[in-house]
Amino acid sequence: MRPVKLTMSAFGSYAGVEEIDFTKVRQGLFLITGDTGAGKTTIFDAVTYALYDKTSGGRRDGNMMRSQYAPEDVDTYVEYTFSYKEKEYTVRRNPEYLRIGKRRSSDGSPRYVKETAKVSLLMPDGKEYQGKKKDINQKIEEIMGLDVNQFTQIAMIAQGDFLKLLHAESRERKRIFSRIFQTKLYWQVQEGLKEQAxxxxxxxxxxxxxxxxxxxxxxxxxxxxxxxxxxxxxxxEMPAGTDVLLTLKEICRQGKTLEMAARQQEAEIQRKVDELNILIRNQEEVNHLFILKAQTEDKLAELEVQKIDMEELRRQVEEGARAEKVSIEEEQYKRTSAELDNLKQTVAETKGWLVGQKEKTVAEKAEVKQKEEELLQKEPVLQQQIVTLKGILPKYARIRRLENSYNEQMKKMELILEECRRASVDYEEKYQRFFEEQAGILAEKLKQGEPCPVCGSTVHPQKAEVLDGAPGQKEVEQAKVKRDKKEKERSDIQEQFQECKSNLQSEKGSLKEAIGEIWNDLDASEVWMEEEQVKGKLQKLELELRQKKEDFQKREKHLQRLVGEFKHKSGLLESQEKQLQELNIKQEEQEKDFQAGLKEQKFSTYASYVRAKEWINGRGERKRRLSEYDARCLEVKTRHEMLCQQSAGKEPAELTEEKEKLEALTASQKNQREKWISLYSKNQRNEEARMKLKKYFGDKESLTAEYEMVNNLSCTANGNLSGSVKLDFETYVQRKYFKQIIQAANRRLSKMTSNEFILQCREIKDLSSQGQAGLDLDVYHLVNDSVRDVKTLSGGESFMASLSMALGLADIVQNTAGAISLETMFVDEGFGSLDDVARDRAIQILQKLAGEKGLVGIISHVNELKSQIEWQLVVKKTERGSHAHWVLE
Structure with a gap:
């Protein structure tokens, strides 16, 4: 990885957009220098943040890197362009932060919006890599071939990290190496063995x-x-499995033998109980037959006593049945007679109603005629007034629209007048200034030896000057065009305003005339009426007309109802008189039928029929009692005959002795069953225990062998063997890497110290058996052949040793990380603790490293380094943020 360009915007101490071009340094060692707190380390933070979303020291994340000097409208982001294996990539990343929004709150205060974290990656072919933030981060790590921990160990050695690896305890080095060299797999093996054991x-x-x-x-x-x-x-405590199983097998065998014997004894007793039960049950059935026979004979005697009462009940039922047949004819005759009386009364009432109703109908007809004449006279007048008012109402809506248009035109008029005034003032001012500066404009074109177009002189000792900001002729002409344009707009709007005003006045005048026609009694000052007043008058007239129509219709419907009722009652009276004649005939016929019924049912007198009617009520209950008595007699007689047949040739017997014997046998059987069940349950438990113990003892042998093997492996892998060094499997693997790091570090450290001392990994035989060990570091003095702890080194010696360790670690990590191309390394501070000789040696080592790697950057404010390193990136700190620039000598 080789940096090409780094752009930081509102990031760290850089307030604005700061761009650093690394192509100005082609090869070798360069220095990043500046005042403390100027922002030297921020450059490293920006590179690491752009690649991995982390800062170089790992102490700050991107959300904390928003510059305190940055204006609110400047975005925070880092854009980093780098080349890797001759291919160029650009990554741009911004953190999540708050910024001022483009729109303000309703009260005018600034409105803050959250800018979400984003990242983009531009590939060598110029196309943007597609994917979410997680996908892009993974792609960058894939390109680099290093994760953030490996990168900060070998490419970005951050300030304060030099002594971490040098002075760390064995436990801390183990944690660091586990992350860098990915040795957690070996720790997982240890933990797996421990958990398995x-x-x-x-x-x-x-x-x-x-x-x-x-x-x-x-x-x-x-x-x-x-x-x-x-x-x-x-x-x-734990007997042998063979002894346990053999003894238990014999216990189960003896228990099974006793169980079988108890089962056979219980079965024999059961057989005797069954035989005795059969004997007792058969004799009890015979005894029960004689008991039932005696009970049946008692019931026959009871039925014989009830026979006289049942015969009287039978006579009552028969007479009631004959009377009930005659009563049907009687009821019909009486019902017709009552109906005839009611109808006679109804005919009389109907005739009286018709006389009164005729008088009411005549009066109602006169009232309806009066209402009709009143409606015919009033309705045309009200209809005309309603139509006129409905024609007035739309005028109010037109007036409102015209008033709105008038107000809008008024606003436009005021606005264009102000714009015309400003345009005119602007033109007059520019024209006046242009006129005043004509001398200066002419003087600009004067040359020595050429005549002045005003005075003709060829000598121009004091030429007039044009003041700064004076308008030119083109600017004056543009101001004039703008003024004329605004005047034209004013004229057009004024015409529209006058037209709108005229329309409004005309519409209001028309409305006043219409109102005057309705309210002729108003004087000129009261002609105008509001829309609500017109609506109120309209509603009042409509209500008055509707009430008059409804009143007439109601009276007319009432008259129609009276006429209809009179006609209905007249027809009803005719029907009632006809029905009265029919009922008289029907009554005479039913009376004849009743008398014939009395003779048919053999009632000699009406009095005998009345007595027989007493047995009609309750006749059903009497019939039911008779039926039950007859059925009971038949049932009891039939059962008595059957019991006599079943008991023929048999005698009852006493069973006390047999029952006592059965009770004794049942008790003996219960005791024997309990004994058998107890033996059975005990044998089942013993047999179940034998089967389980057989399995458990079989499992114990294999578990014991496996535990002894796994526990021994776990103690070895976790360094827990008694009396030995606490060296676990992961530490053992890490010692291989540690020795490689120390070997790589000593190649540089021996040169820095002129072969005075080197570093060495403490031998296993010298390690402590207390606590974790295996990654302890010592200093070996080549001059006096002595060994001491690395923590006894002085400040300068510690810096040289830690720098060597960091460079050695970078070599080993780079080799173990695969085929990665690391062309650049950055080292942050630490040179102030070295004397001149040691510093010169360290610089020589880094210069050699730059020759191997390609580019090595050092952060330092040590003045001596400025004279030793030609290429410098200088960071300046100001009150408004920091700035960086290259100094290339």
Missing amino acids: KQLYISLEDNTKDCRREMERVEPLPDSEEKAMWDRLLAL
């Missing part, structure tokens, strides 16, 4: 608990040799 240990513990639980469930036979053996096995 833990799960196997838990499984072994669970297996032991399962075995103990199943052994405690076993119930051997009391006072048996197996019981004593089983108690001894339970007393052991």
Whole structure:
């Protein structure tokens, strides 16, 4: 990666748009210098932010980089163009921040809007890479071949990061290397083995608990040799599986034998119980037959006692049936007689109503005639007034439209008059200034030796001068054209205004004339009426006309109803008189039918018929009682005959002794069943425990072998072997990288220190067995063959050692990251702690590195470096933000 151009807008200490062209430095070492806080490190931050959405030190994100000096309307973004493998890419990125919107709030205050974070990538073919922010970030990382952590370790060595790797504890170096060299895979192997060993240990513990639980469930036979053996096995912490299973097998065999014997004894008792039950049940059925026979004979005696009452009830039912047939004829005769009486009364009432109704109808006809004459006289007058008022109302709408148009024309008139005035003043001022500057304009064309067109002199000692800002002839002519144009617009608008005013006055005059025709009684000052008054008058007239019509129609409908009712009642009276004649005939016929019915049902007198009518009510209940009695007699007689046949040749018997014997056998059977069930349940539990223990002991052997193997691997991989160094698998792999870094660092450190000392990784035999170790760093002095801790180095020595480590780390990371092309490296500060000799050596190393890499930039404010490095990017700090420029000597 080689920088081509960096553009920063409102970013960090740079208020405006700052552009840095790196093509001015082709090859070698260059210095970025300037005052403290001017914005030297911000250049590194901008490059890292553009590529990875992170700053070089990782302490600030893009949202914090909005410049405090930037105007509100300047956008914040970074645009970085770089070449990689001879292909040029451009990435532009802006953070999320607040800016002033183009529109203000309703109260005039500024309205802030949020600018969302965006990124775009321009590919070498000039096309923009398509995708979301995440996709573009991934594409940039794919192009670079490095992630942000690797990039800041080998290409952007940020300020303060020199000593991190040098003074870090073994634990901290492990964390750094895990991120840089992606050794988390080895840590995952360690953790996987540890978790696997833990799960196997838990499984072994669970297996032991399962075995103990199943052994405690076993119930051997009391006072048996197996019981004593089983108690001894339970007393052991974990007995041998073979002993447990053999003993349990014998316990199950003995239990099964006892269970079968108990089952056979219970079956024998059951057989005896069944036989006795059959004997008792058969004799109880015979005894029950004799009991039922005696109960049936008692019921026959009860029915015989009820026989006299039932015969009387039968007579009542028969007489009631004959009377009910005659009563139908009687009811019809009485109903017709009552209907005849009612109809006679109704005919009399109808005749009286017709007399009164005729008088009401005559009076109502006179009233309707009067209402009709009044309506015919008033309606034409009201209709004419309503039509006239409806014709007036649309005039108000036309007047409102004309008034609105008049007001609009008035505003336009005022506006164009003001514009005409300003255009005229502008023209007069420019014309006056132009006229006053004519001498200066003529003097501009005068040359020595040429005659003046005004005085003719060829000598011009004091020429008139044209004042700054004086208008030219073209500008004056443009002002005149603008003035004339505004005058033309004013004339047109004034004509439209006068026309609108005339139309409004004409329409108002027409309305006054129309109002005057309606209200002739008003004087000239009161001719004008408001629209609401006209509407009110119109509504009042319409209501008056509608009420008169409704009143007439109501009276007319009432008269029609009276006439209709009179006609209806007249027709009804004729029908009623005809029906009265028919009912008289019908009454005489029904009376004859009733008398014939009495004779037919054999009632000698009317009194005997009246007595028989008493049995009509309740006749259904009497018939039901008779039916139930007859059915009961038949049922009891039939059952008595059947029971006599079934009990023939049999005798009842006493069963007390047999029942006592059955009760004793049932109790014995219950005890024997409980004994069998107890043995069965115990044997089922023992057999189930035997099957489970067989499986558990089989699992324990394989689990134990697997746990011993995995636990040994876990202790080895995690560095937990007793008495050995705490060196885990990931640290062991990282030591290989660490030694490569130290070897690469020593190639430069030996030159910086004139072979005074080098760095070395502490040997395993010298590592502590307490805590994590394996990545400890020592200093080996070549002169006196001594070793000391790296933290004892002085400030200058620490800088040289840490710079060497950073450069060595960059070499190794670059090699392990794949075929990447790293042509540029930036180093931030640290040279102030070196003496002149050490600084010269460090610069020589970096210059050599620049020859290898292509371009190396150093951030520093040390003055001595300015004389040693020719190419410099100088950053200046001002009150309005920082600026950068190249100094190329």
